[in-house]
Amino acid sequence: MAAGAIISGVHGTRVGALPDSSCMSLHDAAARGAIADAGLSPGDIDGVICAYSLTEPHLMLASWFCEYFGLSPDVCYSIQAGGATGAVMLSQAAALIENKNCRHVLLVAGDNRLTGLSRDGAVAALAKVGHSQFEQPYGISIPAAYGLVAARYMHEYGLEPEHLAATAVALRAHASRNPDAHMSEPITVQDVMNSPLIAEPLHLLDCSLISDGGGAVVVSSPATQTDLPHRPIEIIGTGQGHTHEHIVAAPSLTDYGCKRSSSAAFEKAGIKPSDIDIAQIYDSFTITLVVELESMGFFERGEAGPAILNGALALDGVLPCNTHGGLLSHGHPGAAGGVFHIVEAVTQLRHTAGDRQAGSPELAFVHGDGGILSAHCSLVLARG
Amino acid sequence: MDRPLPKPTTETQPFWEGCAQGELRYQHCTRCDRGQFPPSSRCRSCHEDALEWRQSDKRGTIHSVTTVFRAPNAAFKKAAPYNIALIDLTEGFRLMTNIKNADPTEAAIGAPVRIVFEAVGGDIALPQAELDH
Numbered sequence: 001m002a003a004g005a006i007i008s009g010v011h012g013t014r015v016g017a018l019p020d021s022s023c024m025s026l027h028d029a030a031a032r033g034a035i036a037d038a039g040l041s042p043g044d045i046d047g048v049i050c051a052y053s054l055t056e057p058h059l060m061l062a063s064w065f066c067e068y069f070g071l072s073p074d075v076c077y078s079i080q081a082g083g084a085t086g087a088v089m090l091s092q093a094a095a096l097i098e099n100k101n102c103r104h105v106l107l108v109a110g111d112n113r114l115t116g117l118s119r120d121g122a123v124a125a126l127a128k129v130g131h132s133q134f135e136q137p138y139g140i141s142i143p144a145a146y147g148l149v150a151a152r153y154m155h156e157y158g159l160e161p162e163h164l165a166a167t168a169v170a171l172r173a174h175a176s177r178n179p180d181a182h183m184s185e186p187i188t189v190q191d192v193m194n195s196p197l198i199a200e201p202l203h204l205l206d207c208s209l210i211s212d213g214g215g216a217v218v219v220s221s222p223a224t225q226t227d228l229p230h231r232p233i234e235i236i237g238t239g240q241g242h243t244h245e246h247i248v249a250a251p252s253l254t255d256y257g258c259k260r261s262s263s264a265a266f267e268k269a270g271i272k273p274s275d276i277d278i279a280q281i282y283d284s285f286t287i288t289l290v291v292e293l294e295s296m297g298f299f300e301r302g303e304a305g306p307a308i309l310n311g312a313l314a315l316d317g318v319l320p321c322n323t324h325g326g327l328l329s330h331g332h333p334g335a336a337g338g339v340f341h342i343v344e345a346v347t348q349l350r351h352t353a354g355d356r357q358a359g360s361p362e363l364a365f366v367h368g369d370g371g372i373l374s375a376h377c378s379l380v381l382a383r384g
Numbered sequence: 385m386d387r388p389l390p391k392p393t394t395e396t397q398p399f400w401e402g403c404a405q406g407e408l409r410y411q412h413c414t415r416c417d418r419g420q421f422p423p424s425s426r427c428r429s430c431h432e433d434a435l436e437w438r439q440s441d442k443r444g445t446i447h448s449v450t451t452v453f454r455a456p457n458a459a460f461k462k463a464a465p466y467n468i469a470l471i472d473l474t475e476g477f478r479l480m481t482n483i484k485n486a487d488p489t490e491a492a493i494g495a496p497v498r499i500v501f502e503a504v505g506g507d508i509a510l511p512q513a514e515l516d517h
Contacts, residue, residue, distance in 0.1 A: 127456035131480075133390035134422050137510055138468050138482050139452060139460035147450030148470055155448070155493045197465075200451040200488075248470065248480045249422060253448055 003234030004098035006384060007090075008220040009038025010343040015213030015331030016182040019115045023056040024068045026110030026214030030336070031069060034216035039229040040104060045218070047075040047096050047105035051085045051335030054125050055116035065108065075102055082129070082370020083282050084240075085109065086215070086338025087377035090366075091238035093219035103221045109335035110214025122210045129371060131246040143207055143285065145247040145372040147199030150287040152253040154201065159290060161201050163305025165192035167286040168205045168328055170313040175325025177356040182211045182331035189309075206286040211331035215339030217346070225384070233346045237271070237380030239264025247372040255295065258369060261376040262296035265365075269380035273297040276380075277361035278348050279319055280341035282369040283326040292367060293321075296378070320358035323348060338368040342379070349383040387459040389508050395423045398437050403509040408440040408499050410477050419477035442499040443516070444473040451488040467491055471499070471513050481513040491515060 011033025013026055027050070035042060048071060050062035058064055062078040065071075075096060081088045086109065093105035113122045123141065130140035153159055169189055175181035187205060195204040225232045241257025241264075244250045266272060273296060281296075283289040293304040298319055304312075313321040324330040324344040327337045345364040347353045366379040392400040402409035411420045413427035415434040420427060427435055449469040455461045467488045471479045483491045484500065496516040501509040 123454075124457040131422065132388070133392070133396055135480050136388045137390055137504065137508075138480055139455055139463065139466060140468060140480070141452065141454070141456035143454065144450050144452045144456075144468050147452070148448040148468065151450055151493065152448040197451070197453045199453065199468075202450075246422075248478060253470070 003222060003236050003382070003384070005094035005219050005235045006222050006225055006232035007217055007235065007346050007381070008104070008225070008228045008230065008232060009034040009040065009218035010346045011037050011216050012180065012340050012343045013110070013214045014180055015211045015333055017114050018112060018212040021112045021115070021212050023053045023110060023112055023116070024065065026112060026212065027065050027108050028069055030110055030214035030216035031106055031108045034106065034108070034218050037230070038218040038220065039227070040218065042069070042071060044104050045071055045106045046073050047093065047102035048073045049089045049093055049105065049107040050078045051089065051109035052078065052080045053111045054113045054122060054334060055111055081375045081377070083284055083338055084368040084370035084375040084377040085335040086342055087366060087368035087379055088240070090217060090219065090235065090342055090379060091377060094235045094238060097219055097221050103224060105219045106216060107219065107339070108214065108216035109339050111334040111336060112212040113334055114210050114212045119210050131248060134248055135246055141199065143202055144199040146285045146287055147202050148247055149253055149291065149373065150201050153287060153291060156254055157302040159302065159305045161193060162189055163309060164201065164206050164286040164290065165189040166309040167289055168192045170308055171283065171322050171326045171328045173314065174323050174356055175329035178324050178330060181325045181329055182209050183329045202285055202287065208284045208327035208332040211333045213331050213333035213336050215336040215343050217339060217342055231350055232384035233349050234382045234384045235379065236382045237265035237269030239268065239378045241376045243374065245371050245374045250372065256291065256373040257376040258292050258367065258373070258378070259295045261378040262367065265378035265380050271363065271380065275363055276319070276365045277363050278323065278345065278358050279321045279365045280345045281321060281367045282338065282341065283322055283328050286328065288369065288373065291373065292369065296367070315356065315358045323353065323356050323358050341366050341368065345381050349381060387504060389504060389506050395425055399423055400508065403501055403511055404507060406501055408442045408511055409437050410440055410475060411435045412438045419475045421477035421479060438475070440473050440475050440499070444471045444497055446491060446493050446495045446497060447472045447478065448493060449483065449491045469513060471497055479511060481511060483515060484512045485514040
């Protein structure tokens with residue numbers, strides 16, 4: 001299908017511990033980078049979408065960002081869909097372009113949750129997404145909720161701890177080729193299995209990082225593309241699926257909204273999962289990625305784990321995945337973590353990923369999930 | 385830091401009042417003939433005003449269970465490692481609890497449990513599970 005919107009610019013800041021950063025300075029750096037990458041000036045931006053921040057839990061983050069940066073756009077708002085936010089921001093930006101509300105929409109997220117809150121502080125803040133009456137009194141944490149998901153998934157589909165560990169190893173191997181990654185030292189399956197248990201069966205290295213960082217994307221009208229410096233990346237399919245927020249209220253511990261969101265995105269794009277060349281899929285935990293790969297049709301149930309052990313997600317594997325290192329190894333600065341999946345998909349589709357370039361991909365799949373596999377948004381992007 | 389205690393709301397008040405009396409109450413939709421938890425204003429399936437409160441027999445099985453080694457905050461640090469389970473009650477609704485009488489490694493998916501109540505401060509009696517040995 002002809003794309004109604006294209007990605008013209010992307011930028012990610014450094015990630016990791018950035019003690020000299022603030023929530024807004026990370027937004028600013030990411031936004032300026034993406035606008036420059038698109039060959040535009042700040043005055044060209046007529047739409048702005050922001051996300052949320054743990055260090056600055058402000059009610060109107062997008063308005064504050066525009067004030068800080070110096071923008072007075074025609075459209076401006078924030079979106080909160082947990083880890084799905086980056087993908088939802090992109091699909092909303094595409095809709096604004098397709099409806100001719102805007103010509104150039106900037107979406108930007110950033111958080112200095114590592115140095116601004118400390119790791120303990122961020123873990124405690126994130127645990128508050130647990131139900132205040134029916135989950136938090138039992139000591140729920142996000143890793144514990146995903147531990148419940150993993151335990152049930154292993155029970156039903158024969159997934160083994162080694163399969164989860166291999167997922168972390170595969171993403172670390174990608175991160176070792178990414179000079180910007182928060183964690184780049186290669187690890188082994190044994191390293192993951194020997195790392196401290198956080199919430200059984202999840203070990204420390206099964207859990208994503210807590211990082212400072214920011215990411216931004218400029219989505220533009222295809223009518224502007226002759227003026228743009230980079231080959232346009234087309235947004236050819238989007239879809240969402242939402243079933244619950246709290247794990248206690250999830251309709252299933254094995255079937256989630258990602259099936260619906262990905263089916264919708266594939267259908268709009270007119271393709272099937274096997275047509276996808278590279279994938280950037282939300283990996284808040286190793287189990288998150290395995291469940292999503294199997295739910296969205298990239299692997300049959302019970303087959304992703306063994307395939308990953310055999311190199312399926314590597315640069316030369318059947319589905320190069322999270323080639324920047326993902327949330328597990330590149331970094332997880334909150335909503336910006338989901339934006340980084342988009343930034344990496346665009347970089348791969350431009351064929352400019354350097355040492356980690358996965359061949360010459362034409363079609364990329366991006367997926368974000370928020371909460372405890374609660375809110376899902378899928379995207380299909382094509383090299384224009 | 386104190387353990388976070390539930391603050392009952394208008395739709396959950398009957399549940400917590402039941403707990404204080406040793407009763408495990410849940411909402412049942414008389415139209416759909418199904419149990420529902422956590423409590424809502426309406427049935428989440430048919431959206432009708434057809435909910436009534438019923439009493440559970442407090443028996444169920446473990447749908448999933450994890451052992452938490454890294455507590456999310458200071459209130460739970462001393463308790464770690466502790467387990468958290470999702471319990472499927474026989475009446476068709478699901479509850480999160482800790483499992484109080486089990487070694488963390490002893491609780492397994494499918495194991496039968498019964499619900500007991502733990503006084504945790506204030507007027508709150510918190511439903512918890514014990515393995516039904």
